[in-house]
Amino acid sequence: MNLLITNGRVIDPSQELDATLDVLIEDGVIARVDKRIKARAETIAETIDAAGLVVVPGLIDLHTHLREPGQEHKETIATGTRAAVAGGYTAVCAMANTLPPNDERAVTEMIIAESRRNGACRVYPIGAVSKGLMGEALAELADLRAAGCVGVSDDGRPVWNAQLMRRALEYCTMLGIPVIAHEEDANLSDGGVMHEGYFSTLLGLGGIPAASEEALVARDVILARATGAHVHIAHLSTAGGVDSVRHARAAGVRVTCEVTPHHIALGDESVQSFSTNLKMNPPLRSAEHRQALIAGIADRTIDAIATDHAPHHFDEKNVEFDLAPFGIIGLETAFAVCYDTLVRSGVIGLDHLIDLMSCGPARIFNLPGGTLRSGALGDVTLLDLDAKFIVPNAFRSKASNSPFVGKTFHGRPVATVVGGAVRYDARAARPAKRKGKK
Amino acid sequence: MRASTSSLRSKDLLGIEHLLPEEIELILDTAEGFKEVSERPVKKVPALRGQLIINLFMEASTRTRVSFEIAEKRLSADTLNFTASGSSVEKGETLIDTAENLVAMHPEMIVIRHKYPGAPKMLADRLPNVSIINAGDGSHEHPTQALLDAFTIRERLGQLAGVNVSIIGDIAHSRVVRSNIHLLTKMKANVTVAAPPTLLPAEIGKMGVRVVHSLDEAVAGADVIMMLRIQLERQGKLSFPSLREYYNTFGLTPERLKRASSEAIIMHPGPMNRGVEIASDVADDPKRSVILEQVTNGVAVRMAVLYLLGGAHDGE
Numbered sequence: 001m002n003l004l005i006t007n008g009r010v011i012d013p014s015q016e017l018d019a020t021l022d023v024l025i026e027d028g029v030i031a032r033v034d035k036r037i038k039a040r041a042e043t044i045a046e047t048i049d050a051a052g053l054v055v056v057p058g059l060i061d062l063h064t065h066l067r068e069p070g071q072e073h074k075e076t077i078a079t080g081t082r083a084a085v086a087g088g089y090t091a092v093c094a095m096a097n098t099l100p101p102n103d104e105r106a107v108t109e110m111i112i113a114e115s116r117r118n119g120a121c122r123v124y125p126i127g128a129v130s131k132g133l134m135g136e137a138l139a140e141l142a143d144l145r146a147a148g149c150v151g152v153s154d155d156g157r158p159v160w161n162a163q164l165m166r167r168a169l170e171y172c173t174m175l176g177i178p179v180i181a182h183e184e185d186a187n188l189s190d191g192g193v194m195h196e197g198y199f200s201t202l203l204g205l206g207g208i209p210a211a212s213e214e215a216l217v218a219r220d221v222i223l224a225r226a227t228g229a230h231v232h233i234a235h236l237s238t239a240g241g242v243d244s245v246r247h248a249r250a251a252g253v254r255v256t257c258e259v260t261p262h263h264i265a266l267g268d269e270s271v272q273s274f275s276t277n278l279k280m281n282p283p284l285r286s287a288e289h290r291q292a293l294i295a296g297i298a299d300r301t302i303d304a305i306a307t308d309h310a311p312h313h314f315d316e317k318n319v320e321f322d323l324a325p326f327g328i329i330g331l332e333t334a335f336a337v338c339y340d341t342l343v344r345s346g347v348i349g350l351d352h353l354i355d356l357m358s359c360g361p362a363r364i365f366n367l368p369g370g371t372l373r374s375g376a377l378g379d380v381t382l383l384d385l386d387a388k389f390i391v392p393n394a395f396r397s398k399a400s401n402s403p404f405v406g407k408t409f410h411g412r413p414v415a416t417v418v419g420g421a422v423r424y425d426a427r428a429a430r431p432a433k434r435k436g437k438k
Numbered sequence: 439m440r441a442s443t444s445s446l447r448s449k450d451l452l453g454i455e456h457l458l459p460e461e462i463e464l465i466l467d468t469a470e471g472f473k474e475v476s477e478r479p480v481k482k483v484p485a486l487r488g489q490l491i492i493n494l495f496m497e498a499s500t501r502t503r504v505s506f507e508i509a510e511k512r513l514s515a516d517t518l519n520f521t522a523s524g525s526s527v528e529k530g531e532t533l534i535d536t537a538e539n540l541v542a543m544h545p546e547m548i549v550i551r552h553k554y555p556g557a558p559k560m561l562a563d564r565l566p567n568v569s570i571i572n573a574g575d576g577s578h579e580h581p582t583q584a585l586l587d588a589f590t591i592r593e594r595l596g597q598l599a600g601v602n603v604s605i606i607g608d609i610a611h612s613r614v615v616r617s618n619i620h621l622l623t624k625m626k627a628n629v630t631v632a633a634p635p636t637l638l639p640a641e642i643g644k645m646g647v648r649v650v651h652s653l654d655e656a657v658a659g660a661d662v663i664m665m666l667r668i669q670l671e672r673q674g675k676l677s678f679p680s681l682r683e684y685y686n687t688f689g690l691t692p693e694r695l696k697r698a699s700s701e702a703i704i705m706h707p708g709p710m711n712r713g714v715e716i717a718s719d720v721a722d723d724p725k726r727s728v729i730l731e732q733v734t735n736g737v738a739v740r741m742a743v744l745y746l747l748g749g750a751h752d753g754e
Contacts, residue, residue: 196640197640197641198640198641198644198645200639200640201616201639201640201641201642201644201645202455202616202645203555203556203578204555204575204576204577204578204579204613204616205555205556205576205577205578207639207640209640274555274556274559274560315532318532318534319532319533319534320533320552320554320556320557320560321554321555321556321560322554322555322576323554
């Protein structure tokens with residue numbers, strides 16, 4: 001089954017490509033990217049006219065909570081991956097804090113099997129660092145790697161024991177996978193529920209100081225330097241964290257990092273509404289931190305945008321702010337939020353954003369994809385940059401805990417191709433000028 | 439020349455932060471009239487006859503709950519007291535479900551005390567036909583306390599503008615201090631807060647107050663000295679080393695009070711810890727302590743708030 005995507009503006013930062021070209025996918029892999037590809041009609045199962053659209057390597061999310069196994073009332077692999085393709089993602093990395101956690105091969109195999117059965121996109125499992133995510137003893141990391149895990153993380157909580165972190169980093173140098181660090185000093189966080197600053201004082205809500213993250217980022221870049229291992233800092237949210245990464249990288253330390261769309265688009269002042277869809281960990285920070293994240297994106301200290309898609313059931317969020325679980329969904333809004341916050345605002349070019357959302361993630365986790373070179377996975381996303389839309393309170397995700405509902409954004413994925421198969425197609429919903437199409 | 443108003447803009451009283459100065463004036467002026475009602479032989483007016491007010495107290499309270507209940511009865515409202523213990527809250531019912539079930543019985547107002555910030559706003563946002571009155575939400579706001587404090591200051595000192603108010607104690611965990619800062623700065627009083635740095639919340643200075651770490655500095659030049667309760671369970675942990683050391687550094691004693699103006703009044707929202715934040719000689723000083731006047735005025739101020747919000751339900 002072959003697919004020809006014609007007349008789109010093809011942007012592929014992995015080969016510094018930005019031109020009107022056709023993309024031919026044969027047998028699930030990229031066959032050619034070229035001007036006016038003439039393929040024999042009988043070999044083409046489907047043609048997509050991408051005139052007016054941008055064609056990019058499929059987006060890859062390094063940080064997704066699919067909740068299966070164990071919390072299927074929040075999300076499943078089926079619904080989470082449908083949310084992913086609707087957001088232009090062709091692959092997601094599934095975090096390990098499921099029930100039971102992905103700390104042994106059987107769970108990894110279950111996730112992979114269910115993804116193949118019912119998933120709409122590729123799913124790369126992340127294994128646990130420690131058994132039961134308890135932060136005490138290493139999980140069977142080599143077995144997890146062999147089963148298909150592309151990294152390990154106790155995400156949701158920090159690896160508090162520095163010796164355990166050191167050993168995990170050392171062990172993973174043998175496996176060639178990164179340790180993904182949720183950076184938080186729980187004593188400094190002290191039960192806080194939002195960023196510590198003027199607004200936590202105003203609202204009387206417990207504060208999570210920036211130092212809570214900054215202290216652990218500093219520790220882990222030191223451990224990465226000492227071990228030569230690759231540490232990847234998850235959902236970086238602080239100015240001090242960006243500084244640590246920048247300096248460590250300059251000194252040759254193998255440290256990479258991601259930021260979320262919400263940490264660059266929203267600030268702690270928004271928590272004045274007491275909406276529980278503004279509660280996540282790390283919390284929305286103050287303007288100075290937000291500016292530092294954006295500066296870190298501009299100077300390429302930050303390698304990737306990752307959603308930290310964290311679905312929760314309506315009932316779980318429909319409670320007092322202190323009682324609500326941390327986390328918001330993000331897969332279906334990530335591109336638009338970043339396009340407005342970073343590209344339309346003039347901070348970076350579109351090619352840089354595609355690098356952050358596709359090529360960068362593939363590069364740092366050593367994943368297939370993130371490129372349209374011949375022979376690469378036939379994973380492609382089509383974007384409509386002219387689209388202007390209000391985020392509806394209706395998601396493909398099972399959850400709807402998004403702070404962006406009702407907000408207006410520009411630019412959205414309109415078709416998502418995974419391995420040559422169209423897994424999401426909203427082109428028919430595009431207004432006006434394309435009315436003549438079938 | 440100040441603007442004046444004859445009604446409140448919102449159906450709810452969730453805090454002082456979003457009140458206009460003229461709304462604060464309106465509540466205080468209205469309370470003056472109601473104070474007289476409490477001095478009559480028959481301490482009752484028919485203003486809220488036929489209105490049902492539910493006192494939803496999800497956290498322990500003596501003063502505030504009793505004060506609201508007396509205010510409601512003096513306005514002839516029907517009152518119902520609901521506490522978390524012995525209710526379906528203990529069976530795991532959520533706040534929203536509890537409130538919606540109560541609202542199904544058609545109250546006009548709900549007075550809520552809750553340990554978590556934002557709980558009153560959560561109800562106000564979801565219950566369009568009921569007035570929600572915040573009787574204290576976590577460390578966020580306690581608007582009627584600030585109003586009764588302002589009423590007491592105004593009654594004693596004649597005005598709020600230009601008055602020097604020093605608030606001393608656990609600023610970090612106090613809803614009283616937040617509401618008071620909003621109110622006093624809106625009314626052009628000068629506010630100083632004093633505490634060890636471990637009992638001050640982040641960036642408190644941005645709320646428009648002077649911040650000091652010395653009791654002596656705080657009382658010097660103060661017209662009003664407001665002491666806050668120290669929660670005994672915080673001693674010996676990370677907020678301060680011991681009650682002994684706290685008393686020695688921030689406890690208000692007769693000796694340290696000598697630095698204040700001889701006219702300065704002493705306030706405390708209660709409950710007091712005698713010998714911790716305040717010496718009995720100071721708390722009971724008949725010339726300077728207005729602590730029990732605050733309690734008396736609390737009823738009048740709450741009557742004013744209930745009356746002004748109750749007007750929203752006229753004709754229903």
